[in-house]
Amino acid sequence: MNAEVAIEARDVTKRFPGVVANRDVNISIRAGTVHALVGENGAGKSTLMKILYGVQKQDEGTLSVNGREVSFGSPTDAIADGIGMVFQHFMLADNLTVAENVVLGSEKLHGIGDDAHAEIKRISDAYGFGLDPDALVERLGVGERQRVEILKVLYRGAQIIILDEPTAVLVPQEVDALFDNLRELKAEGHTILFISHKLDEVLAVADDITVMRRGTTVGETTPADTTKRQLAELMVGSELPSPQSEHTTVTDEVQLEVEDLTLHDERGRALLTDIDLTIHRGEVLGIAGVEGNGQAELVETIMGLRKPSTGRVVLRGKDMSSWSTRERRDAGIGYIPEDRQRHGLLLDAPLWENRILGHQTREPSVKGILINRAGARADTERIVDAYDVRTPSIDTLSAALSGGNQQKLVVGREMSGEPVLLIAAHPTRGVDIGAQAAIWDHIRDARREGLAVLLISADLDELIGLSDRIEVILRGCLVGGFDPQSVTPQDLGSAMTGGGEEAAS
Amino acid sequence: MSIVNRVATALIAPLVAVVAAMVITSVVITVVGDSALEFWQIVLSAPADRAYVNIVNQATMIFLSALAAAIGFRMNLFNIGVEGQYTIAAYSAALFAGAAFLPGLLNVAVALLLAMAVGAFWAGIAGVLRVTRGVSEVISTIMLNAIGLTLVGYLLNTYGQQTGNARRTPVIEVESRLPGWTPFLERDGAVFNLVILAVLAGVGYSLLLNRTRFGFDLRATGFSESAATASGVNVRKMVVISMLLSGAIAGLVWMPALFGQAHSFGTSFQVGLGFIGIAVALLGRNRPLGIMFGALLFAFLNEQSNRLTLETDISQDIVQITQGVIVLAIVVAYEVVRRYRVAAERRNVSSRPEGDAKTPEESVPV
Numbered sequence: 001m002n003a004e005v006a007i008e009a010r011d012v013t014k015r016f017p018g019v020v021a022n023r024d025v026n027i028s029i030r031a032g033t034v035h036a037l038v039g040e041n042g043a044g045k046s047t048l049m050k051i052l053y054g055v056q057k058q059d060e061g062t063l064s065v066n067g068r069e070v071s072f073g074s075p076t077d078a079i080a081d082g083i084g085m086v087f088q089h090f091m092l093a094d095n096l097t098v099a100e101n102v103v104l105g106s107e108k109l110h111g112i113g114d115d116a117h118a119e120i121k122r123i124s125d126a127y128g129f130g131l132d133p134d135a136l137v138e139r140l141g142v143g144e145r146q147r148v149e150i151l152k153v154l155y156r157g158a159q160i161i162i163l164d165e166p167t168a169v170l171v172p173q174e175v176d177a178l179f180d181n182l183r184e185l186k187a188e189g190h191t192i193l194f195i196s197h198k199l200d201e202v203l204a205v206a207d208d209i210t211v212m213r214r215g216t217t218v219g220e221t222t223p224a225d226t227t228k229r230q231l232a233e234l235m236v237g238s239e240l241p242s243p244q245s246e247h248t249t250v251t252d253e254v255q256l257e258v259e260d261l262t263l264h265d266e267r268g269r270a271l272l273t274d275i276d277l278t279i280h281r282g283e284v285l286g287i288a289g290v291e292g293n294g295q296a297e298l299v300e301t302i303m304g305l306r307k308p309s310t311g312r313v314v315l316r317g318k319d320m321s322s323w324s325t326r327e328r329r330d331a332g333i334g335y336i337p338e339d340r341q342r343h344g345l346l347l348d349a350p351l352w353e354n355r356i357l358g359h360q361t362r363e364p365s366v367k368g369i370l371i372n373r374a375g376a377r378a379d380t381e382r383i384v385d386a387y388d389v390r391t392p393s394i395d396t397l398s399a400a401l402s403g404g405n406q407q408k409l410v411v412g413r414e415m416s417g418e419p420v421l422l423i424a425a426h427p428t429r430g431v432d433i434g435a436q437a438a439i440w441d442h443i444r445d446a447r448r449e450g451l452a453v454l455l456i457s458a459d460l461d462e463l464i465g466l467s468d469r470i471e472v473i474l475r476g477c478l479v480g481g482f483d484p485q486s487v488t489p490q491d492l493g494s495a496m497t498g499g500g501e502e503a504a505s
Numbered sequence: 506m507s508i509v510n511r512v513a514t515a516l517i518a519p520l521v522a523v524v525a526a527m528v529i530t531s532v533v534i535t536v537v538g539d540s541a542l543e544f545w546q547i548v549l550s551a552p553a554d555r556a557y558v559n560i561v562n563q564a565t566m567i568f569l570s571a572l573a574a575a576i577g578f579r580m581n582l583f584n585i586g587v588e589g590q591y592t593i594a595a596y597s598a599a600l601f602a603g604a605a606f607l608p609g610l611l612n613v614a615v616a617l618l619l620a621m622a623v624g625a626f627w628a629g630i631a632g633v634l635r636v637t638r639g640v641s642e643v644i645s646t647i648m649l650n651a652i653g654l655t656l657v658g659y660l661l662n663t664y665g666q667q668t669g670n671a672r673r674t675p676v677i678e679v680e681s682r683l684p685g686w687t688p689f690l691e692r693d694g695a696v697f698n699l700v701i702l703a704v705l706a707g708v709g710y711s712l713l714l715n716r717t718r719f720g721f722d723l724r725a726t727g728f729s730e731s732a733a734t735a736s737g738v739n740v741r742k743m744v745v746i747s748m749l750l751s752g753a754i755a756g757l758v759w760m761p762a763l764f765g766q767a768h769s770f771g772t773s774f775q776v777g778l779g780f781i782g783i784a785v786a787l788l789g790r791n792r793p794l795g796i797m798f799g800a801l802l803f804a805f806l807n808e809q810s811n812r813l814t815l816e817t818d819i820s821q822d823i824v825q826i827t828q829g830v831i832v833l834a835i836v837v838a839y840e841v842v843r844r845y846r847v848a849a850e851r852r853n854v855s856s857r858p859e860g861d862a863k864t865p866e867e868s869v870p871v
Binding site: 303305324325326327328329330335337342343344345346347348349353356357358360361366369370371373392396397399400 | 715716717718719720721722724725728729731732733734735736737738739847850851
């Protein structure tokens with residue numbers, strides 16, 4: 001093992017007006033390793049990362065790179081010392097090619113012509129990125145875009161690469177590909193700091209793990225010396241929740257019935273084919289599937305955001321096929337959208353106005369045709385309390401909250417007003433473990449009260465733990481049902497990829 | 506963020522913009538060889554009584570025009586067509602009121618409604634084109650401006666009453682005129698009675714947007730079309746309705762002057778209010794109070810600039826540079842302040858890693 005230290009932070013403290021975001025952070029990253037930094041949302045990972053990349057400057061403590069003490073005034077200084085960063089949200093120009101994106105801003109390094117091209121090709125081949133320098137970025141998938149970002153960083157000569165939640169946007173296969181790339185990079189002597197809160201991934205890829213909680217580093221370990229459960233307990237500092245099935249609350253009363261639903265896109269390709277499903281009062285129906293197999297379309301069709309080619313959607317005996325989205329919501333459908341920032345929130349509006357969104361026609365947000373400010377504000381306070389949304393006030397803009405807290409607000413809102421059906425697309429995505437358990441509890445409680453839930457999730461543990469029944473969706477068709485009591489993630493995984501097609505259906 | 510802080514950040518942008526505009530205007534005046542000192546002495550001197558009246562009257566019309574633009578802006582619709590909408594509405598209302606089908610004030614009331622209907626119709630064309638054919642409202646309203654102005658010119662030239670070498674619509678009868686209120690001497694002119702329209706429209710706009718479900722839907726659409734759709738807002742319907750509303754307000758723009766001073770549509774018709782309105786809407790951040798101050802400022806500058814021609818050699822067009830720079834500077838300043846605010850809120854949130862930061866818990870090594 002290489003004992004040389006690539007980056008070391010000692011007693012780093014960063015204060016923001018009034019509060020301490022990082023306190024006595026100590027981390028030491030060995031050169032040529034993959035080092036994972038884990039912690040809940042708001043544990044101070046982002047602040048530390050920004051300090052390491054020169055975006056912010058620590059108030060106390062020292063940073064050293066390759067044994068030399070450094071002081072970064074800006075990311076430019078960090079880049080000069082061989083540190084590169086890949087942000088969670090890609091910063092690529094869609095209408096430019098891979099090569100143009102990579103060269104942009106670093107034209108001095110290898111020019112903008114053949115030299116640059118050759119260098120990009122060389123890096124891509126060396127690490128098995130498989131990128132075509134002339135491909136337009138808008139044609140690339142998420143995984144490829146991420147590789148372009150990594151390539152950008154390597155092109156600028158980074159030896160130490162910081163990846164901020166790189167797997168959050170990837171599907172499982174892409175995660176595997178990313179990990180192969182990371183191992184490749186490590187083999188070539190690069191050092192990688194990998195920020196995540198997905199413990200399985202951390203255990204799979206990291207050499208060392210540092211855990212942060214409440215703004216400080218609380219422990220260091222290696223995958224060999226720890227278990228997922230121990231890590232998680234270290235992260236939350238308390239008892240660990242897990243979704244566990246309890247006795248069934250399923251009734252005979254049908255809440256939602258989808259019959260022969262087929263949906264085509266503008267070009268006539270089938271996105272959904274003959275979907276039939278039924279959800280009863282008090283039942284959670286889980287939909288498993290690799291992302292992009294029609295889950296989003298199914299949800300949007302039930303919500304009335306897309307018009308099906310054929311088929312009916314019936315809520316409590318009433319055919320709502322011709323209803324608008326608003327009528328469906330008024331009938332008692334709660335909707336936790338997959339992309340909360342685009343579909344679930346008004347980012348530039350305060351929390352209490354976000355409480356009204358989707359409930360523009362219902363108490364307590366409105367009175368007749370008027371907005372009921374007092375009612376909406378009081379109910380927002382309730383949600384903030386009940387769902388532990390961490391915010392200075394309900395007048396804070398929702399854009400200012402962390403992703404997990406945004407999600408808690410959305411979930412709290414959609415569970416209010418006693419919905420009869422909840423459509424939950426990835427309800428705990430990007431949410432920290434503590435909040436995840438709280439959201440699960442809320443869903444379970446509501447189910448006991450008779451809520452019917454359509455649960456879409458990429459987290460198989462969540463699906464198995466919460467659902468009363470699981471259906472697998474593949475290429476727009478439901479290809480088989482499973483009983484969560486007896487199914488294993490492996491069974492589901494094989495059905496999701498089409499391996500178990502015959503056996504399941 | 507405290508209230509004081511909020512107010513301070515809200516005021517700082519306009520202040521910076523005005524100061525920047527003064528500096529740049531001064532530089533331009535100096536460069537062309539005039540005296541900046543003289544310019545500011547005249548522009549910033551106390552207005553004459555007559556000027557006060559004119560400022561209020563002009564500000565009223567600018568306010569209505571800006572409000573019309575602001576409704577669209579609040580949901581990311583760029584109604585550039587206020588100019589055409591108010592022209593064609595003013596012509597229609599003048600024609601109707603001049604024909605004297607109805608007596609006295611009833612004539613005025615119906616003419617106002619007609620102006621709103623015509624303005625709404627003209628803007629509605631752009632709204633319908635946008636939702637049915639996907640035509641950008643920017644393009645269609647600009648084209649509708651050209652069509653509207655040409656149409657009115659043609660109708661006036663063909664059917665208007667000849668007076669001297671110009672044409673106009675029939676003059677409104679005395680009992681349907683609104684004499685206005687004279688705060689000073691008779692010769693200093695009168696404040697239009699229909700200034701009340703601006704007040705009503707401003708209050709109505711504020712209530713509609715901030716207190717009603719419809720207003721919430723409209724603002725939600727402006728914030729995020731995708732989130733609004735998912736929440737059940739019918740965005741297509743909203744586009745058409747807000748264009749109609751925007752056009753209806755636009756239809757009122759010249760009404761105060763029509764009934765208070767001009768009494769017919771002809772050479773006394775004031776063009777250009779629609780474009781000033783867009784600038785003032787930006788200046789006032791689409792908020793009624795902000796728009797009111799913006800409208801007063803622009804009207805003040807216009808009015809004071811008249812004295813430049815009388816008392817100096819400085820071109821009165823210099824004032825347009827001042828106005829232009831104010832708008833440019835304010836857009837930049839608002840964006841800077843907005844980013845500062847979001848960053849401040851983010852800091853405020855992220856600085857509380859675990860809600861209230863209590864004493865650190867014991868670290869548990871693995």
